[in-house]
Amino acid sequence: MPDTETAAVEKPKWWHRWFRTPSELREMGVVGINMRNARFLLPNNPRRLYELVDNKLRTKALAEEFGMTVAETYCVVRNPHDANRIDKLLDGREAFVIKPTRGSGGKGIMVIYKREGKNFVKPSGTEVTPGDLRNHVSNILAGLFSLGGKRDYALVEYRVQPATLLTDMSFQGAPDVRVVMLHGYPVMAMLRASTKESDGRSNLHQGAVGIGIDIATGMSVRAIHHGKPITHHPDLGICLIGVQIPDWDTILHMAVTCQEMTGLGYLGVDIMIDESMGPLMIEVNARPGLAIQMANGIGLMRRLVPVVEQHAKNPTADLETKIAFSKKHFRAKLPEPRD
Amino acid sequence: MSAQSKLLTAVAALVAIGGGLAAYKSQKLGVPFWEDQRVDEWLVEAKISFVATGRKVTAKLSLPAEAAGEKTGQESGSLGYGYHIKENGDKLTAVWSSPEEREDAQALYYRIRFKGGLESGSEEIPAIGKPETPEVPDLPGSLGVAANSIVNRALSTSGDPDSIFVTLFRQINRENASQEYLLVKRHYEKMSLSDPNIAMGIDLLGMAGIPARLSYGVRLDEENSGQRPYALLEYYDGASWKVRDPLEPTKVPDGREVYVWHRGGGPLLDLDGGENSRVTFTVVKDRIPLARLTDLRESPFLISTILALPASERAVFRYIVLIPLGAFIVVLMRNIIGIPTLGTFMPVLLALALLEIKPVQGIIMFSILVGAGLWFRFLLSRMNLLVVPRVAACVVIVTLLMMLMGVISYQLGMSVGIKITLFPMIIIAWTLERMSLIWEEEGKHSAIVQVSGSVFVAVCAYYFMKVSQIQYWAFYFPEMLLLLLAFILLIGRYTGYRISELIRFKSFTNA
The missing domain is CATH 3.30.470.20 (ATP-grasp fold, B domain)
Incomplete structure (x- = not known):
């Protein structure tokens, strides 16, 4: 040993x-x-x-330019109107991850791994209602999780299945x-x-x-x-x-x-x-x-x-x-x- | 030039300039370098402010007897006014006159410095000849009867003027005085005088055959800048004139607390050509002897001119010069020791707040406010509010909590509660918001660690700022802040371990 x-x-x-x-x-x-x-x-x-690296949208665009595989972007929520219809925008997506584009240290990341009726389910088994989801997205837009509290966008992308x-x-x-x-x-x-x-x-x-x-x-x-x-x-x-x-x-x-x-x-x-x-x-x-x-x-x-x-x-x-x-x-x- | 040598050059330059200036000031100009070598001198500034009415202005301010002395320094500041001191017997008056018509707000300054000590300027002055027997005021009907019976009672129980004075004022100051006193008192209060009690006392003393007149003093209190003249009373005890504080009739005014500015009757200020006039005083304790100060002001260092500012402006600098000291402690705590804090300079603000309130009370209040605020903040978070309205709601709640605490502590008879408004609200609201975010994101452990870290750093900064030698240097040798700056720059390039890292990596083993 x-x-x-x-x-x-x-x-x-x-x-x-x-x-x-x-x-x-x-x-x-x-x-x-x-x-x-x-x-x-x-x-x-x-x-x-x-x-370049504090903004995930820019990092991802750059990475794709360099031929790297990244998680597929489902949508980017930039305004409160989209935030309010987030559940409709994600129609047909079973699993996804919502992130602030300028978050750090894993702040504000919400993982959804399946749907159950109208609701969404987190890996821990906690159910998330469409209302909770909208709220989380509005918080991201308001800059709750971003560095220095700046206004931010929410990025919804493919949930990695390791x-x-x-x-x-x-x-x-x-x-x-x-x-x-x-x-x-x-x-x-x-x-x-x-x-x-x-x-x-x-x-x-x-x-x-x-x-x-x-x-x-x-x-x-x-x-x-x-x-x-x-x-x-x-x-x-x-x-x-x-x-x-x-x-x-x-x-x-x-x-x-x-x-x-x-x-x-x-x-x-x-x-x-x-x-x-x-x-x-x-x-x-x-x-x-x-x-x-x-x-x-x-x-x-x-x-x-x-x-x-x-x-x-x-x-x-x-x-x-x-x-x-x-x-x-x-x-x-x-x-x-x-x- | 490499970054390293740029830094070293900057540090060397700062040390040379800062140290050189400080050495020059203490060696050549003789400004005492150590606080215990200092000489306490008081600087009292009288400010006359009024609105000129479009005529030529003449202002006469009665001056303290010291103004005649050689050892006291005095000066007046007022642009475009002719100024001289008029001497009439031992009464001194400063006279300002404007050669042309004046309009709008005007301000005239008169400053005097004198050595601190037991003398308050209230020593007995032997009267030249016997003063005239005072005129007895006409009090109508039942008032006259009441006043007469008060005076007669006082005369029958006490013989000499001193004890009559004490007896009368003890009664006047009492909340539950006898019916007769209350009756007369109400009459004087109705006359809307600035000091009804003293006016009443003067008249009652007059009825008892004791000449008395109004006199003014200045409280030697640095905190209370822009104070109004403090009304005192002067009476004739048969041989000389004595000054007493009517609120404490038995005590001879203490030269460490009160400075008697105006005696001998007559007005404090006589103004022609202006209205809405008022006289305010600002008191500053100076630790540099006058002669040195004059040298210093004439020296070519701009920074030393802080000392030439009007006393009321200088008072502000007492706090401003402490901020760099707090910032230095924060740097030390974060980069050398590695204590986590909530935000970088929040502890400095907290430490400044602790200087206003006492640290123990301040920290208890801070904890109560933050604790209660946090609880409300969690209630709010259940409502899923947007960020800005939520912070605003926090501010409203903190304000209400502060008011509530103020009222409760007043009811309990603690005077701290009143001072609570001084506690910077913004620090609390901001701490709440940051703390609750960290609480949600990183868990309560991190949140509590960071808040206690901030409080700890603030307390350290407070005790550092509190050291009188350090305060003295910061105020009288502001160029020493350049040395501090050099030290901070050096810490900026410190690449060694933080003390917290020695603990963090304690179980580090090589694989």
Whole structure:
């Protein structure tokens, strides 16, 4: 077992129950918020590019231009008139997702997975009346969920039906893969699966599970819940380690293409894997969080520094070269495959 | 130039300018750098405002006796008016006169500074010759009888003028005075004088053969800017004139609380060519000796001219200079310690509010208002209102809650309740809206953590702003804010861990 090996090397200290010293964290290459902002976000992500990723309509249009698969848009609600007849606009759609186009952190997303008579049903089984639906859409239009409370549009799109391999690992909500990149080199990836506590959402600080994925192979290597390593899903009891994510190469290609199309230096790309359509680009995040390093058990610094050096050496590397570099250098110690 | 060297240049420049100015001020100009080296001086500003009626204006303001002294500084400010001080015996009068006709609102200023201390200007003045026996007012019918019996009773129980004065005013000040007092009191109140009680006291003292007259003072209270003259009473005890506060007849006025501005009878202000006149006073405690201040004002630093502003404008700066200090604490708490707050600068506003109210009361009030408001906000959310009407509804509810709290605490006899209106409403309404959104979106845990984080940061900022040495520097050495700015810029490039991250990553293990 690799875990016991590292534990033997690293002697636990009494204070590890409460905190880590800055030098210990630096030793492990952990990146803090200040470091992320000052060294990676601010110099590489010019403010004007944020509009591309903060507005989902623009991101989607751009992604289609670059030949990426995205979830089909059913309709975009831009005015209160359409908001009032949303249930008619969606006639014949069995399942769909409603999102604010400028939302962040999963705010304001409503998933409907089937209809029951006049009403709609959420994955949790809660029924939603057409009135509730109209209301949710008007709230989105009023800017309740958007950054800075700006007026917003509501986007209604195809509900991704993830492969059973993935749905088995998540309590309700569909798990998504996040790939973090610097200068177009994938540096770290994780799968985020919801729990009963996170209520269908995949934000780790709300109690979702983060599953670290090996960049080279796409196999899950480690999982954390509330910052602590786990091996099994807290609600479902299923083993989370040693799972091979399907279409891994397509996912990496998609992620790197997102970097090329947005021009952002440091970004995270969220991808969902549909049972029939394969990987779909969901959104691009210009300020990806730091929990991914805990999910992988590796400080981001250890991966960002080699990329910075490589980028300085060869600033015009193409997509394939970048992926090859990442696969070669960011290989994790693989666990026994599950089953 | 790289970003790094630009930053370092800026920081070096700020430190050089800020530190240099501060050093120059304290070394060359002799402005005390430490608060405990300061000299307390009071600056009292009298402002005469009136509406000119289109004629030539002459205004005469009676001045305190100190104005004659060499050690006190005085000056007057008034554009286009001729100004001189007229001396008549030991009575001083400032005279302004306009060479041409004047119209519209006019303002004249007179400032005087003097050392703080026990002297209030109320020391006894020996009379030159015996003052005339006062005229006894004509009180009609039953009033005259009542007044006479009051005076006779006072004369029979107490012999000397001092105790007669005390006896009379104790009765006048009482809520449940005897029938006779009430009768006379009502008569004076009907005459619509500005100080019916004092007018009545002067007449009663006159009937008892004690000469008395109205005198004016200024309360040495920095908070109360633009205060009206404080009516005092001066009476003759057989040898000299004494000034007393009729509300506290037994006490000699304390030089730390009251400054006697006008004595010796006669009007405080004599105005010709204007109407609707009023005299207001603003008091500021100055910590720099006068001589230094003059140097400072003549020095070429624009920023030092804060000290040359009229006292009433300067009072505003007392709070404004504290805002950067609060902002600094927020930066420290968020970027170095990593305490989550609701919005970036909401804690600064909250801290300023706490400066007005006391922190414990302020926080209790804030919690009650936010708690109750949140509850209403959830009731509202069931009605599925649109965003803007919902925020507006929140504002209405918060207003009503504030009024309710004001009334309840007044009924319970707490004076805090009245001050509640000072609590910036907008902070509460905004906090409610943000908090309830976070509550719905991220759960109550995040919402409570962020609100308590904000309150904690606000309390830290409050205690930081409260340190008198820091207040002193911010006000008298505003260029030190440049040093603060340099420090904030440096924190802006801090890439180390936040303290909260040491805890967040405590179970980080290498795979």
